[in-house]
Amino acid sequence: MPLQTLTLSLQFARFDGAAEHRAALPRHKVARWIRHALALDAEITVRIVGENEGRQLNRDYRQKDYATNVLTFDYAQEPVVSADLVLCAPVVAREAAEQNKTLAEHYAHLLVHGTLHAQGWDHETSEQDAQEMEAYETDILRGLGFADPYAA
Template identity: 75%
Template sequence: MALPDLTLSLQFGRFAGVDAHRSALPRHSVARWIRHALDLDGEITVRIVDAEEGQQLNREFRGKDYATNVLTFDYTQSPIVMADLVLCAPVVAREAEEQGKTLAAHYAHLLVHGALHAQGWDHETGEEDAEEMEAREIEILARMGIANPY
């Protein structure tokens, strides 16, 4: 099965410890993780930010005044998926440590999660939708040899 095409922009903000995040996110891996989650071709920007930028974006666009792990800004879902995925490096690093995961494995999960959001999946609309989205994430990650993130 051929994977969808992806035009990827991978951006890193300037923050302490950025090199560890760059190392965990080689471009070919980021592209692979996202392509496995796409049902259609995509144009996606991934931006890795510090806590301040993550909190500002979450406050401005979701009305929640804290930095979250991933924010998805989806612009179109057909005929291609166009989206920005913003991941907050300190939150991702803290969660990876708390969950006993490698930084790369946690980023893989969150990028798959964000790519699904960009295609209309939503775990906040009800328990059934959340279970369906989690099952899809587990399936996608398993195809790439990544353990169940839950």
């Protein structure tokens, strides 16, 4: 099955340790991971941020006063997916270490996860929706050569 067309903007904010995150996120890999999760052509901006920006965005848009791993801002789902994915580097690094994953492995998972959200997938609506989304993420990631991100 041919992959969808992706127009990608990859941005890195200024924060301590940014070089390590840049190294884990070469543009061609980010594009590959996202394209495998797309059902339609897309225009997506990926922004890697520090703790302060991540917390501020989560507080302003979700009324949750902490930095989270990925925020998805979806603007259109048809005819072209249009979205911003904001990933908080310190949170991603902390979670990767806790889960014994490389930064690249965890970023791949979160980019697939955020891309599915941008297309209307939601794991917070019901347990069944969560299970379906997790299974789909796992299938996509296995196809990319990654292990099940939800395996204990």
